[in-house]
Amino acid sequence: MVNINILDPGASPLDYYGFELRRCREAAGLTQRQLGDIINFTGSLVGQVETARKLPTLDFSERADAALGTGGLLSRLHPLVMRSQLPAWFQQVAELEVRAVQICSFQEHLVLGLLQTEAYARSVLGALDQSNLEDRTAVRLARQRVFEKEGPPVFWAVLGEAVLCQEIGGPEIMRKQLAHLLTFEDNPRINIQILPFSAGAHAGMQGSFDLYRFASDPTIVYTEGYGSGHPTANPDTVNDCSLRYDHLRAAALSIKDSAELIRRVMEDRYGEQLA
Structure with missing residues (x-):
């Protein structure tokens, strides 16, 4: 077991979250079990979060904030914790998603992460690797909160x-994914x-890509390979992909169609049968 007394709050956002949770819990005079009883989670889970062995959910964070009177501290830390759990090469993209005023995405074969349901995301992430699947799925879905911000x-x-x-x-997961769209x-x-x-031959046949536009910073084009991401603000690349995206939107069906x-x-x- 990790010794909580040597937990370094500067090691990672997850360690900092655990450190703050422990500090607030002890300031409230509660044991891990007592806090767990109040927020309807096990004391064991509270301990795992405090020692950075388990990712907190947003529900856990909100309940702990309410129980400990933290003023929303843990809920504010939650997005940072989740982004820090993304693969290192993808963390920059998650930051772009948060900062962008407009995101344009072209995907050939897969519903992109920002629009995935939990079951669809789990199926994609678990295709070759079942390890820590619950946490990896939660981390991906947490990115969708960008649509809920002010x-x-x-x-x-x-x-x-x-x-x-x-x-x-499978059919059921696909049915619910399309219903989500x-x-x-x-x-x-x-x-x-x-x-x-x-549409036949089209402007995106070289592959999927994303465009991130900002209020004052240059537009960034993002493409992805196996286990690596490639963001660039090169003006020639940005102009080329922007033109390609305009042609893709023109060739695509209208939003209604x-x-x-x-x-x-x-x-x-x-097999969905609508009334």
Whole structure:
């Protein structure tokens, strides 16, 4: 067992979170078990979070804040903790997502992480590696809170029709994933367009990419390889990918027609019967 007395709050955001949780709990005169009883978690889990062996959930953080009267400290630390658990090469992208005023994404074969359901994300992340799957899934889903912040980014996603047909996790998971995409149908800040097979050769055939635009900083293009990410602000690359994205949006179905295609695939391919 990790000796909590030597926990270094400067070692990582997770260690700092554990240190602060322990400090606040002790200031309140509570044992780990007592705090667990109050917030409806086990004392063992409280101890694991305090020793940086377990990731706190947002629910845990909010309940602990309320019980300990921290003024929301742990809830404010939670996004930082979750971003720190992303692969080192992806952490910069998570920061871009938080800072961007507009995100434009083109994905050929996969629903991007910001729009994934929990089951879909778990299926993707667990395809080759089942280790720490619950925590890795929670970390990915935590990125979606960018849409809940004050002044969220305007988000555009162009998805290849193959995304709808690539059966990730089975019919039930796909049905719920496509239904999730449809929940954004009337949200003007989250826009989804489908690039149909009938579009033929298109401007994104070199691969998926993302554009991050900011209020005052240069636009950044992000592409991804196996276990590595490649952000760049090179003006030539940015201009090229911006032009490509404009052509992709023009070739894609309208937002309304895209929703109809998603709905049709959900019904016909995955057996959803709508009233």
